[in-house]
Amino acid sequence: MCQRVRLYDWAESPTHLQFNRFILTGYRPLTNIICCVKSLVYLHNELVNVYTHGNVIYHLFMSHAGGAVVYKKLLQLDMCGIWTANTFGVLSTFAASFQDTVVLSWLVPIVYLLLSTFSIHKAVTSKCQSDRVLAFLSPVIYRWTVVTLRVFGKIGGNPFANYYLVWMEVLAAAGAIINVCRIPERWLPGRFDYVMNSHQIMHILSFIALINSQWGAMEDLAWMSRTVS
């Protein structure tokens, strides 16, 4: 049974959960699966992360009594979720961009998939957060290159989709930078323990980026169906 929950300060929390030294309070004690699920209904410093994340498992169960071993598995699962969204969410962008060139229409996505596969391997074997974010840099730069070529009209694709694609990249990059830099909590440690800390802002920006990605994909798919017929 879950006992009455006393939340911990940063110094009292398990070492593997001390990844943000500017979040000072609100840490859940290590506990079982049932009590992790029950933490959906009381305030702690991961609650907003749970409700703003597409994959809630990592944030909900990171305080499981299995400790660092379970935490590492959950983190890897989270990385795989991010990788899936990043990898498969942009394939329609490549398809539209290189629709007129058969070789490139295959080659560009294949190179991207290889870069993405390399990045997820690096991400799940990284020891720290900045290395995990940097692991995704090569596919991101690859995408930026394609989007830039589109914006300047050098390749195909629906021009109306470019607006959404640029916003997707800007918002995703802003979220990653804010998350790594621990902004705003590094300026006022303890003031953003529960709401509007860097990780939560990153979740919100990533969600808006994902919506822009979907809108861009819909514009591209509609454009391809018009140009093929």
Ligand SMILES: [Zn+2]
């Ligand atoms: Zn998260």
